Amino acid sequence: MLGVEFIQANPREVCQALARRGITEGMDLVDRVLEQDRVRREALTNLQAKQREANAESRNIGNLMREGKREAAKAPIARQSSLKAEIKELGEAAANAEQTLSELLLTIPNLPHESVPDGLSESDNVAVYQHGEIPSFEFDPLPHWEIARRHGLIDFERGAKVAGAGFPFYMDAGARLHRALINFFLDAATRKYREVRPPLLVNEASARGTGQLPDKEGQMYHVAMDGLYPVPTAEVPLTNYFRDEILSESDLPVKLCAYTPCWRREAGSYGAHVRGLNRLHQFDKVEIVQLTHPEQSYEVLESMRSDAETLLKALNLPYRRLLMCAGELGFNQTKQYDLEVWSAGQERWLEVSSISNFTDYQARRMNIRFRPERGGKPQLVHTLNGSALALPRVVAALLEHNQTETCSYELPEVLIPYLS
RNA sequence: GGAGGGGUGGCAGAGUGGUCGAAUGCACUGGUCUUGAAAACCAGCGUACCGCAGGGUACCGGGGGUUCGAAUCCCUCCCCCUCCGCCA
Numbered sequence: 001m002l003g004v005e006f007i008q009a010n011p012r013e014v015c016q017a018l019a020r021r022g023i024t025e026g027m028d029l030v031d032r033v034l035e036q037d038r039v040r041r042e043a044l045t046n047l048q049a050k051q052r053e054a055n056a057e058s059r060n061i062g063n064l065m066r067e068g069k070r071e072a073a074k075a076p077i078a079r080q081s082s083l084k085a086e087i088k089e090l091g092e093a094a095a096n097a098e099q100t101l102s103e104l105l106l107t108i109p110n111l112p113h114e115s116v117p118d119g120l121s122e123s124d125n126v127a128v129y130q131h132g133e134i135p136s137f138e139f140d141p142l143p144h145w146e147i148a149r150r151h152g153l154i155d156f157e158r159g160a161k162v163a164g165a166g167f168p169f170y171m172d173a174g175a176r177l178h179r180a181l182i183n184f185f186l187d188a189a190t191r192k193y194r195e196v197r198p199p200l201l202v203n204e205a206s207a208r209g210t211g212q213l214p215d216k217e218g219q220m221y222h223v224a225m226d227g228l229y230p231v232p233t234a235e236v237p238l239t240n241y242f243r244d245e246i247l248s249e250s251d252l253p254v255k256l257c258a259y260t261p262c263w264r265r266e267a268g269s270y271g272a273h274v275r276g277l278n279r280l281h282q283f284d285k286v287e288i289v290q291l292t293h294p295e296q297s298y299e300v301l302e303s304m305r306s307d308a309e310t311l312l313k314a315l316n317l318p319y320r321r322l323l324m325c326a327g328e329l330g331f332n333q334t335k336q337y338d339l340e341v342w343s344a345g346q347e348r349w350l351e352v353s354s355i356s357n358f359t360d361y362q363a364r365r366m367n368i369r370f371r372p373e374r375g376g377k378p379q380l381v382h383t384l385n386g387s388a389l390a391l392p393r394v395v396a397a398l399l400e401h402n403q404t405e406t407c408s409y410e411l412p413e414v415l416i417p418y419l420s
Numbered sequence: 421g422g423a424g425g426g427g428u429g430g431c432a433g434a435g436u437g438g439u440c441g442a443a444u445g446c447a448c449u450g451g452u453c454u455u456g457a458a459a460a461c462c463a464g465c466g467u468a469c470c471g472c473a474g475g476g477u478a479c480c481g482g483g484g485g486u487u488c489g490a491a492u493c494c495c496u497c498c499c500c501c502u503c504c505g506c507c508a
Contacts, residue, residue, distance in 0.1 A: 044477080045470055048469090049476085049477090055476095055489090058438080058489045059439065059489085060488090061438090061488045062438045063439095065438080065488090083488095246430090378467085
């Protein structure tokens with residue numbers, strides 16, 4: 001969430017930034033936040049004045065009792081009970097005001113960075129870079145599900161029987177290819193990031209911390225009996241690792257990476273775009289996360305983006321880098337790159353990575369701060385994350401890109417050591 | 421799942437109803453001493469919020485209650501530890 005102080009100090013900028021996301025009632029939102037904050041402060045001031053009064057009275061009564069003047073204490077004790085009722089009422093008012101403000105703030109998304117292009121739709125995303133040529137084939141290239149079927153790499157039907165659509169079995173060379181990619185990605189990531197094996201189920205507070213709750217509730221599976229959520233991405237456990245903690249400035253930047261399966265309900269999808277490996281309920285991903293000093297996050301965003309791109313280059317896959325337009329940004333992000341590989345069999349781009357800066361938006365929610373070395377109050381860190389990479393579409397692109405006329409396929413050299 | 425014991429500041433650890441936001445030790449910061457360092461000594465050292473300010477309020481796992489007054493008593497939830505059971 002945004003900080004009230006910031007909104008207070010920059011109402012116009014906030015409105016303009018929200019407008020870039022297509023939110024036209026920005027001024028109204030800002031006004032409501034400021035008004036609600038005023039209400040909250042007033043309620044607090046009133047409450048605290050009464051509490052002060054009651055505390056003084058109690059001290060007074062304590063002194064009288066100690067001196068054995070029980071009679072003299074009777075009047076102030078009687079007065080206390082009416083004070084107590086007032087305090088209870090004022091306390092409830094203050095809590096309500098606080099709650100209302102925080103709910104209001106949760107409806108306001110993060111503000112697009114100035115370097116983010118304008119636009120509200122997918123077509124406004126800017127392809128800022130492309131690596132490799134889109135290949136032309138002398139034959140009709142097959143989609144990956146066809147190649148996978150002929151080689152027995154993936155068993156979608158039995159996956160559907162055992163779990164449901166979107167839960168494939170990877171078999172034999174298909175399973176091994178997955179393991180190879182996970183190891184290849186992790187070996188690259190761990191040269192720079194601490195390797196973590198996180199919990200695969202998280203509690204509600206963690207889902208709230210990274211912003212999956214309350215707005216994206218339907219995207220996660222939910223183990224209702226125990227109040228746990230299978231992770232939709234390793235971002236959740238990794239970023240929550242330091243929730244409610246104060247780090248030393250010298251701890252920054254914190255760099256974490258993890259391989260995890262990811263579970264997503266992805267309700268409402270249909271058609272050709274969900275065929276094969278395009279969209280699954282369970283998939284594998286290596287995630288990279290950094291917590292940085294506020295002054296460094298945009299620099300770090302570029303380096304994380306480059307970490308992910310290095311992998312695609314090593315795999316020899318044509319890909320392009322999209323800079324997401326203001327209207328297509330995730331709710332919590334200020335700037336976001338998507339990396340898309342070329343799917344030769346489907347003749348379209350497939351997203352395999354998204355790298356984002358959240359600035360202090362998640363950190364404020366999660367209360368992750370650092371103590372400045374030069375002294376002063378703890379400050380919020382900036383959080384960033386990115387996929388490096390998500391597996392299924394990489395598998396799809398590898399099969400499709402490297403296919404031959406006889407429907408065999410080759411794999412890039414970097415994977416050979418991982419496949420033996 | 422059953423029985424028992426616990427959750428206090430960065431860490432360790434006192435505190436069982438009245439100036440307790442909380443002793444003490446360690447760690448950390450500044451200073452004295454020293455050629456320098458160590459040791460010793462002195463001082464400082466939680467977080468959030470309200471207030472122009474002096475200052476005030478809240479926080480001893482979370483929530484609720486008893487009381488004029490709660491870290492301390494009661495209820496409830498969460499978490500941790502030990503033993504038993506079950507299990508990979």
